[in-house]
Amino acid sequence: MIASNKKINVEKHTVHAWFVPLILMVGIVLVMIKGWPIYVGIVIGYVGAMLYALAVGSTWREVHRASMIGMQNMWRVCVVLLLVGVVIALWMVDGTIPTLTAIGSDFIRPSNVIWIAFLMSAVLSMVIGSSLATWGILGPPMLALTPPHLLPVVAGALVSGGMVGDRSSPMSTSVIIMSKAADLSPSVTLRQLLRTAILPVALTLLTFSIYSMGHATYTHMPVLHHVHLTQVTFLLIVPPILVIILAALRIPLLYNLIVAVVIGSIYATKVPHESVQLLASQLWRGYPLVILKKQFYVGGLQEMVQASLLIFTAGAFQGVTALGGAIELLIERLFARVHKASGMVVIAYGISIAFAMLMGSQSLATLMSGNTLLPQFARRNIDRRSVLRVIGDSSELVSAIVPWNLLGLQAGAILGISTLQFVPYAYFIYFALIGSIVMTWRAMREQFVLPSDLEMHKTWRVAGERTE
Incomplete structure (x- = not known):
């Protein structure tokens, strides 16, 4: 009963799901303008995710537990x-x-x-x-x-x-x-x-x-x-x-x-x-x-301590975000409007890149992209290798050129060059991404089937088997 009530509450607050990524982006932009450490922006996003989780029925204890699990995954x-x-x-x-x-x-x-x-x-x-x-x-x-x-x-x-x-x-x-x-x-x-x-x-x-x-x-x-x-x-x-x-x-x-x-x-x-x-x-x-x-x-340790603070705050943010379910609601709404292969390509790569920008961790972005895209691709009869191509050339690679992502932060800290300075010259990432988009689009044109058509095809196949 509690889980059912929470699901109803989540559906009731679907319109407010944009609040979570919006607050995070506001935090990131603010710290860039003010010159504050990047982890401050993630903390701002964490507060937004926490408020949303409480609004859809989560308790303070659940929020605390999700935050601790997220941080423990980063140690x-x-x-x-x-x-x-x-x-x-x-x-x-x-x-x-x-x-x-x-x-x-x-x-x-x-x-x-x-x-x-x-x-x-x-x-x-x-x-x-x-x-x-x-x-x-x-x-x-x-x-x-x-x-x-x-x-x-x-x-x-x-x-x-x-x-x-x-x-x-x-x-x-x-x-x-x-x-x-x-x-x-x-x-x-x-x-x-x-x-x-x-x-x-x-x-x-x-x-x-x-x-x-x-x-x-x-x-x-x-x-x-x-x-x-x-x-x-x-x-x-x-x-x-x-x-x-x-x-x-x-x-x-x-x-x-x-x-x-x-x-x-x-x-x-x-x-x-x-x-x-x-x-x-x-x-x-x-x-x-x-x-x-x-x-x-x-x-040295000094710069790496700053990076570690970002990692822990990103872990807490991811844990609370998963608890509130805001991201899943937004993804479902986006894919509900897809009727062509080209639209599927745009949304799939857009989501995967967005995870790289929002999650703060290359591994988290990759896993969340795969977990999000896999069921949507299966419902449209698209091969899993297309999912691999999307995440392998978007969330996996783009993480290295996002200044507030763990990987982009590591690159800047280790090399001593600002992430924004080397971004224009990370050519492999761009060539791989462009090639991947072209290959995925070509594959989807042959495989893409609307979920309603796929269900109808399954119904006809089952009916034919029974007749035989």
């Missing part, structure tokens, strides 16, 4: 993010990243740094299966070898390459999440994602190569440390190699990073003239780096 991601900040700072202190920079400086020039950044990032992300780890390993040395005016472009190339593996690597946890969201086996999911990644990768590499032709003049490369490439210094590249090996062995990223922290700490204690106080300061604020008389900090 592992927060720990990984904090460990990445520590690893990067340690690798700067012990000389690992400077050594990689010295090795790379022999062949990286302004004429090729852009496409090399994309290619190396794509290859490494396919091996590791994590854009986060890829940016942490390649970001600082590649950006240190980049002229200032090309920093946003190279950051866009690194983000593009990192998303190649995040979307299509057999080592990526996102592949498993997408297979669950689309109700497909991981092997089928991986084959589909690999097949559709080839053309966007080729177009992105071609675009960056053409862009690089206009920057062929040699520019002085900044030097982080004077590194002599001896047998001893080559030991410094062991940590990133070990990260790759452990990832290939499918060791979870959390434990992988813990190993990297332990080795990095041992190396850091062997660095001459590094006091405990100085090391602690670098681990908190990041490693101080001066390039062209401009100082900034690489890695």
